[in-house]
Amino acid sequence: MSGRRFYRAARVANASMDAWLPDHAVGVEAGKILDIVPADQAPDGETIELGDVSLLPGLVEGHTHIPCPPRVDAFDIISQEENAPALMRAAHAVGLALRSGITTMRDLGAKNEVVFAVKDAIESGVIPGPRLLAAGAPITRTMDHCWFWGGEADSPEAVRAQAQVTVDDGADVLKVMASGGNFTPTSNPRDRQYPPETIREIVETGRTVGIDVAAHTHAAEGIRAAVEGGVRHLIHCRWLSANAEEGFRYDPELAQRIADEGIWVNPTIGLGLLASEARERGDQAPRRNPNLQGPSPREQGLEILRDMRERGVRFTSGLDMGMAYADFNRAPAEAWAFVEDVGLSEWHALRIMTCDTADAVGVGARVGRLTPGYAADIVAFAGDPAANIRDLDQPTFVLQAGKVVVG
Ligand SMILES: [Zn+2]
Known part of the structure; x- marks a missing residue:
């Protein structure tokens, strides 16, 4: 036959x-x-x-950075290099991901010239890789989180123009850094980057071509700005207080709104699990961001996540592949953490790794x-x-x- x-x-x-x-x-x-x-x-x-x-x-993996080496010194490498090594590393990453069972993948931050070239190469059969959906360069303030990928924009007009460039380059989703991040030493994870009106410029630009916006945010005020700005995906969603002494500032009412509006949350807890296993082995730790002061204990973050789950928040997969310890064949660690650390059932975690994240990234009618x-x-x-x-x-x-x- x-x-x-x-x-x-x-x-x-x-x-x-x-x-x-x-x-x-x-x-x-x-x-x-x-x-x-x-x-x-x-x-x-x-x-x-x-x-x-x-x-x-x-498997459907919701959060990668394909040119990023999963090493503790990645920042020093990727913030300075040319496109050629980034392209080769990205081509290797997508092959490794596919062989580990990931057949659909959403990249949430890389240079436009790198990630869209790799996407084209996969689609035309030049290299093996998962079905790739890509955000291109995340929109971020000057010298703030992941500035080196080319998405720096400060004013509402500049932000809208940058979103339009990335849409024109072929984005399947747009990414905004709603707070600072740990990876970038000139950034503060507790800081909100943009007010809701500026984030809305990106949301409206995406809407003209029917694509969603995903917001990176460790900061509670970044979550609020992203939700009020109309984003559909919250990445990390960690509720850090702007006040370092306070640690977290969880707002259950805002969490309820996230649940009620069906906003997807990628808590990147597998990354925390892999990092704590690496610490137990005595592996070298990434450099601590000098701007991140105050406590943010993992157990308290997980407690918040359990409350969000009880309120009906929907979760996606997404290991933040390319960060330290998060190699491109480690996607299942996110499922392990959902079961072991958040208390979801195994089948719930398996749905997050497949159909739920397929629905979230817009391909749930096909994969x-x-x-x-x-x-x-x-x-x-x-x-x-x-x-x-x-x-x-x-x-x-x-x-x-x-x-x-x-x-
Ligand atoms: Zn990321």
Whole structure:
């Protein structure tokens, strides 16, 4: 038959991503999922036995920086280099991500010349990589968080013009730095960068072409400005007080508004988990941002996150790949942290890693579920990640749009 194949496994995720179909097979043809059938209905000559594995939709990773090396000294490298090494590193990163089971990925910050070139190279088949959605250069104040990617803009007019440049270059989403960040030593994570009216300039520019805005913010006042400005995605969302002595300044009413308006939150807690495991191993730590004063204990941040979960806030995946310890094959760490540190069920974490983030990034009608008509993006993990979330790690088999990548 014309390339039709059935992939048989002991456990196949059902279409609603909340239970296994035991001993089933996924039929694939012309890059799409044809059908999911009990194993005894899969035709002999067309069936590939994957054995005692768990089949899931390809992972959807919501937050990467593809030119960034996941090293403690990354700032010194990427704030100074030319485009050529950045392009080569990015090409390596997307290949590694794909082999780790990520078939769709959203990049949330890189130079336009780098990330859109890599996106084109993947789409035209020059290099292997996930389906890539990209924000291009994050909009940021002069010398503030990630200024070196080319998105510096201060006034509302300059901000709107910068957003338009990135839209014209091919952005799938726009990124604004609503607060400072840890990575950039001239930036203060507790500082709000823009008032809501300035953020709204970016939101309106995106709206003209139907794309969302994602706001990086560690600061509570950055969250408020982003929500009032109309962004649809909050990245980090850490509620740091502007007053260092206070630590956090959590506002439950604003959290309720985030839930009620269906704003997606990417808490990047897998990064914290990997960093604390690195500390336990005695690995070198990244340089501390000299502007970040005062306490911000991880456990208190997790407590806030649990309250946000109870209010109904929707979460996406997103490890912040490219930051220290967050290599491009470590996406599952975010799922581990959702289960182990926030108390979500394993199936909830698996939905965040697939269909929920696919919905958030706007491709949920095509990818993120094992259901007929969807892209044949399928990954297999040994063991049962719905029983032990750490079984979600390094797949034994990866299929992208019907083509075998691993296995
Ligand atoms: Zn980031």
